């Protein structure tokens with residue numbers, strides 16, 4: 661008999677206890693623990709950042725010398741620290757140069773490329789074609805990567821498994837030294853979400 665979905669699971673309670681805005685915090689924490697992506701001083705772009713738990717985890721890991729810029733259709737939580745800037749907008753309509761400029765407005769100096777790009781963007785699930793919308797979001801991320809990520813930089817991008825998943829994984833693999841699918845423990849068993857973790861952006865030829 662199917663079990664009812666438990667919304668308030670161990671990660672939900674842990675997030676409440678530890679002051680994270682969402683249980684998703686533990687997905688990024690596990691990805692980073694395993695794949696070693698975020699370093700002190702890094703400049704990080706977090707796409708689909710609301711309410712802001714990945715912003716919190718990224719800010720902790722890059723420390724006071726790092727900068728984290730987020731973008732989401734929705735407003736993110738305020739007060740996440742002087743080195744965190746969350747913008748509101750649609751990734752399809754945002755000029756990538758504005759995101760690099762936003763990071764420079766926090767860090768000072770000229771705009772430069774990000775060290776790590778994260779995307780936890782997801783469509784509002786409807787049960788019909790969600791995997792296709794998710795793949796479109798991923799391809800938008802891959803489209804802006806060459807302009808925004810430094811050679812050697814890393815990418816984490818959420819994708820709903822479906823017909824487009826192997827293709828998107830292959831496209832990431834062609835751009836990076838390594839690209840693999842990863843399902844963190846905090847990702848619900850019933851969810852079709854996966855993360856493509858791509859390390860070492862190849863320099864443009």
Ligand SMILES: C[S@@+](CC[C@H](N)C(=O)[O-])C[C@H]1O[C@@H](n2cnc3c(N)ncnc32)[C@H](O)[C@@H]1O
Nearest residue numbers: 684708710711712713714733750751780781782
């Ligand atoms: C799973 S939530 C992100 C949770 C976030 N990582 C956290 O830890 O708090 C997915 C987010 O993707 C955002 N999103 C979906 N489509 C987007 C788009 N076209 N541009 C920007 N953000 C988008 C949604 O508004 C939503 O807030």
